[in-house]
Amino acid sequence: MIIMTRQPVHFYQVGSFAVGNRLLEVSDRTVQSDPQRFDSLDSGHRACQGCGEALGARYALDAAMRATGGQLIAVNATGCLEVFSTPYPETSWRIAWLHSLFGNAPAVATGVAAAMKVKGMNDVRVVAQAGDGGTVDIGFGCLSGMFERNDDVLFICYDNEAYMNTGVQRSGATPPAARTATTEAVGPEPGNVFGQGKDMPRLAMAHGISYVATATVADLHDLENKVEHAMQLHGARYLHILVPCPLGWGSASCDTIKVARLAQETGLFPVFEAENGVVTGVSKIRHRTSVESYLSIQKRFRHLFAGSGRPDIVARIQAMADQNIALYGLLAEDAPAEITREVSA
Amino acid sequence: MxxxxxxxxxxxxxxxxxxxxxxxxxxxxxxxxxxxxxxxxxxxxxxxxxxxxxxxxxxxxxxxxxxxxxxxxxxxxxxxxxxxxxxxxxxxxxxxxxxxxxxxxxxxxxxxxxxxxxxxxxxxxxxxxxxxxxxxxxxxxxxxxxxxxxxxxxxxxxxxxxxxxxxxxxxxxxxxxxxxxxxxxxxxxxxxxxxxxxxxxxxxxxxxxxxxxxxxxxxxxxxxxxxxxxxxxxxxxxxxxxxGRESGGLIHSYETNDATTIVVALGSVLGTIKDAVDQRRALGDRVGVVGITTFRPFPFDEVRRALANAQRVIVIEKAFSVGYGGVLSADVASATHDATISLHSVVAGLGGRAITQHSLEAILDDAVHGRLDSVTFLDLDLDIVESERARIDTQRRSGPSAENVLSDLGTVASRIG
The missing domain is CATH 3.40.50.970 (Thiamin diphosphate (ThDP)-binding fold, Pyr/PP domains)
Known part of the structure; x- marks a missing residue:
């Protein structure tokens, strides 16, 4: 079953294949295209140029603000997003925002939600957010507890696949072969090892919570739709957003969207949603490409292409992408029909 | 009610x-x-x-x-x-x-x-x-x-x-x-x-x-x-x-007006200490007690005033900083900063060992007669300690100390006091 039909008409720009807004009805346009958007994470923060997390956070929270009519409280784990947004007094947060610790954002959010309940402020909704380290590693215990209790919190993971704030160290979300400061590109198996890491969205689904979705910063419509849908539900919900990190991934700052799109288009990052533990929809791959196109523009995978290269390792990564494609049915039999019209950029 | x-x-x-x-x-x-x-x-x-x-x-x-x-x-x-x-x-x-x-x-x-x-x-x-x-x-x-x-x-x-x-x-x-x-x-x-x-x-x-x-x-x-x-x-x-009743506050003094020896402690052990003090007073010793209710922030002024006339202070505490000594004792010492007061730290009641009135009276007796060391571990079984020390000295793989001590004791939970 495919439920991703909230935007029945797609207009893709030539080259980028980004979804355009200009030919859509105003009501179908993204929150970000609205000059009156809330700007939950305001300009002036200290994120790196091309930071995917800064984009993802603003996209997600602005959508959540619109969905809740501005009745939102955000809890933030320690990490890049927390550090670059609040070198006080220069906070970039225009929403009610609390940072406590690295590993406890889900539990703190549970407490905020409980307070809202006892105060009878049932219209106020709670979002907790963390990077991948704060989600799959140090925050996992609290996150699993929050899921299991089905507390009324939307937890958003901004996944940039390593500990970027501390200088690019491996996390449980770092992909195989990726160079980090603790998985250097040396030795016979350079970079991060194969066969490790957590599939966090599926772990979230295993808790049987009402809504689990993945998204990337490359597909704004999809990301915003998922946030809006999540905010219409109650109980524990999980959104896992892939946010490329130019610093840690060694990609060009201007390529953040491109890298995110390629992650999805290669099948390495399946974009899907699930309700009550069952996958209910996937974003089909429109223009399938090999993993080389994704890997070769990131310095964290440079060792796979230097000299004679490591085609054996690239082949293993391709096999992972192929496995995702098969598992989630990412290839659209009706792909041409979905693309109704291309718009010149 | x-x-x-x-x-x-x-x-x-x-x-x-x-x-x-x-x-x-x-x-x-x-x-x-x-x-x-x-x-x-x-x-x-x-x-x-x-x-x-x-x-x-x-x-x-x-x-x-x-x-x-x-x-x-x-x-x-x-x-x-x-x-x-x-x-x-x-x-x-x-x-x-x-x-x-x-x-x-x-x-x-x-x-x-x-x-x-x-x-x-x-x-x-x-x-x-x-x-x-x-x-x-x-x-x-x-x-x-x-x-x-x-x-x-x-x-x-x-x-x-x-x-x-x-x-x-x-x-x-x-x-x-x-x-x-x-x-x-x-x-x-x-x-x-x-x-x-x-x-x-x-x-x-x-x-x-x-x-x-x-x-x-x-x-x-x-x-x-x-x-x-x-x-x-x-x-x-x-x-x-x-x-209609007193609770809380910073410190509570008991029989300290004329006391030359004052015991300082935290928590429930104060009851047993007061019983021991009553016994010693019946024998003529001028002993008293200061119970500290507010430990943080530490009430320096009140503690200093309460101990001002004491010649000897015994801090009985259920914890210690390994490699340093009593924690409360250090706080009390810094509150009194009076070199004429003889300060003794008695570490007691660790891991649930009962602090008996009998042992406390012995401590007070030692103190009054100048026999109390600066740091004492109440009711310490030195034979057990020496046995494990000897084991460590004689064999490299001496094993885990806790288990060795329990083996030496032979029975579990045979003693709480």
Whole structure:
């Protein structure tokens, strides 16, 4: 079953294949295209140029603000997003925002939600957010507890696949072969090892919570739709957003969207949603490409292409992408029909 | 009305009358009876509106309390021992954020070796966390201190830890007059937060603070703790007039007017110490007791005044800093800073070993006759210690000391005193 039909008409720009807004009805346009958007994470923060997390956070929270009519409280784990947004007094947060610790954002959010309940402020909704380290590693215990209790919190993971704030160290979300400061590109198996890491969205689904979705910063419509849908539900919900990190991934700052799109288009990052533990929809791959196109523009995978290269390792990564494609049915039999019209950029 | 109830029950009923709004629970002995009882009251609808949340760890328990308190709810939890250590990062965070959470600490030893019985190692491990730490001498005081704790916490916007001896108090059944609901309501107004998460007035809480302001922020925390030294006696006085009995305060002196030897201690052992003092006084020794109710902030002036006329001070403490010595002794020494006072540290009651009146009287006898060392481990079995030392000296792979000592003793739990 495919439920991703909230935007029945797609207009893709030539080259980028980004979804355009200009030919859509105003009501179908993204929150970000609205000059009156809330700007939950305001300009002036200290994120790196091309930071995917800064984009993802603003996209997600602005959508959540619109969905809740501005009745939102955000809890933030320690990490890049927390550090670059609040070198006080220069906070970039225009929403009610609390940072406590690295590993406890889900539990703190549970407490905020409980307070809202006892105060009878049932219209106020709670979002907790963390990077991948704060989600799959140090925050996992609290996150699993929050899921299991089905507390009324939307937890958003901004996944940039390593500990970027501390200088690019491996996390449980770092992909195989990726160079980090603790998985250097040396030795016979350079970079991060194969066969490790957590599939966090599926772990979230295993808790049987009402809504689990993945998204990337490359597909704004999809990301915003998922946030809006999540905010219409109650109980524990999980959104896992892939946010490329130019610093840690060694990609060009201007390529953040491109890298995110390629992650999805290669099948390495399946974009899907699930309700009550069952996958209910996937974003089909429109223009399938090999993993080389994704890997070769990131310095964290440079060792796979230097000299004679490591085609054996690239082949293993391709096999992972192929496995995702098969598992989630990412290839659209009706792909041409979905693309109704291309718009010149 | 006095009722014969368990200490934990008395605390639970008192906390309930403080109208907590979010209560977190994670089981760890010996505090479990408290949160079990509150959980039952919440489930029965007696505390509405109140959310009772069974969390997956103590770290989550304190973290949920942080979120609830920052969002304007009166938050309570309880823990002990390993649980306090497991939540320690959040314990510091709650204080740093200035959130008036109240937590019961059912004092218990810290492993390894694992041990569920009473001492004060857990409270001492948290003494620098920025929490106000109050120690209960009796179950009545344990109950009463919670009412004072919520009031104190919310007036100062600081978290308060009420320390009560695990098992000795938590599981002891004795007469407790649970504070009357009307009196509690008169004494404890509803929580008006100094800072709150509110979508209508959005603020950022928990921002990064660099060297330009960190010292000032920390100093402000210190000043608020010092403010507590002024406020605690005022609240204790108000408590006495509202509830008709004395509880709380900074310190309590017993038979110190003419005392040349004064024993200083925290918590329930004060009762046994007073009995020992009575015995020694009957024999003509001029001995007295100072019980410290408020351990953090430390009441330097009051302690100094209380000990001003003593020639000899004996600090009996249920914890010590390994490689250093007594923790409370060091605080007392820095309060008195009087070289003419002979200060003795007696480490006692570790891991639940009973502190008997007989042993205390022997300590007082030694002290009065100038035989007490500067540091003494009460009722230490030196034969067992020497046996293990010899084993370590004679064989490289001597094995784990704890298990060796138990093997030498031969039987388990044959001795508590």
């Amino acid at each position: 006095l009722r014969q109830i368990e200490g934990s029950r008395g605390v639970a009923e008192t906390v309930a009358r403080c109208r907590p709004e979010v209560v977190c629970a994670y089981p760890i002995s010996p505090q479990t009876h408290i949160i079990e009882a509150i959980g039952e009251m919440v489930k029965a609808g007696q505390l509405s509106p109140c959310e009772f949340i069974n969390v997956e760890s103590e770290f989550a328990a304190m973290s949920v309390s942080i979120g609830a308190s920052a969002a304007g709810a009166r938050a309570y939890t309880a823990t002990a021992s390993q649980g306090l250590l497991f939540m320690m990062e959040a314990v510091y965070n709650a204080a740093g954020l200035g959130l008036p959470i109240v937590m019961t600490l059912a004092n218990r030893a810290i492993g390894a070796p694992i041990n569920i019985w009473n001492d004060h190692s857990d409270a001492m491990a948290a003494r620098d966390a920025g929490w106000i730490q109050l120690f209960a001498e009796t179950n009545q005081e344990a109950a009463d201190l919670h009412v004072l704790a919520f009031r104190l916490a919310e007036e100062l916007s600081l978290p308060v830890m009420v320390c009560m001896d695990g098992f000795i108090l938590t599981h002891a059944v004795e007469g407790i007059d649970v504070p009357d609901q009307r009196d509690v309501d008169a004494f404890l107004p509803s929580y008006e937060p100094r800072q709150v998460l509110d979508p209508a007035h959005p603020i950022s809480i928990g921002a990064m603070v660099g060297p330009e302001a960190f010292t000032e922020v920390r100093y402000l925390s210190h000043l608020r703790q010092l403010d507590a030294l002024d406020l605690i006696p005022v609240l204790a006085s108000q408590f006495a007039s509202t509830f």
